Amino acid sequence: MRATWRTSCGASTTAFPHRTLSVDVYRIHDRRFHALSGFGANARGGRWNPRGVPVVYTSPAYEGTLLEVLAHMEASHIPRGHVASRIVLPNRRDVQVLDEADFPDWSDRTASRDIGRDWIESQRSLALQVPSHVAQPWGRNVLLNPRHADFDRVRVAEVVDVGWDPRLF
Template sequence: MFVYRITKVAYADRLVASGGAARWNERGQFVIYTAATRALACLENVVHRSGEGLLENFRVMVIEIPDELPIDAIAIDTLPTDWFDFGQYDTCQQIGGEWLRTGQSVILKVPSAIISNEYNYLLNPIHHDFSRITLHHTEPFAFDPRIKD
């Protein structure tokens, strides 16, 4: 399976996590966020960058996950109805934190808060299977200039 991450050129040559807080992890928990499609990866950037800095140099990271690796998944029907709301970050961070603490899988499939029925894949870089996940290649990427910077 291939997943995608759009990042600035300076960070596109390796699979690393910043440890910054996000929807599914607290600050200090290292998680690499990827998307099921290039389009979803683009939207994630637009939403999280709030339209700022989209004219810089970016790359699409095409990441290969071996099919035999187990994937844990968060079923949307197990989440609060407003899970996607900013006010529910704590709930989502607890779920992601528990996944990291148990270490039962290197991949967690989570629903996209942007597009219904789309998914992001979180990668745990300290899991023993992480070395089996590879950066297959990178591709040039430019945000459409109609997206306001």
């Protein structure tokens, strides 16, 4: 099944056609690696990419990033060595949205990896907003494509230690 794509900007960019509206997204990662490396997803694969295809997983909300990390943890202890990065995408129009109505079986890993690989290889957009499996039904993640020609315009604006609440563990 082919996915349908749309931009995420809506009327906001047409109301101010000369203004570019940047987008903040968030990522929690091992401090040993740069926030935009895509190393982990490239090495292991993920819901939206097969192994060997780099992508950077982010969330439009910091809380979503926390939830994604917690869902993938195997231990019940406070993780050490993680930092949170606030990443700025240069323009809201750089984000496309996966239309779930045309992709009802998105939670199937094989199908979602095929969709992700197609999006990455097509270089259709710098970023793709996709459903979050752990934050259904409304949660979203934003994938960043390191192979996109405009990826060098993405910047890490801030890096801070993660303030893990011990009650989560």
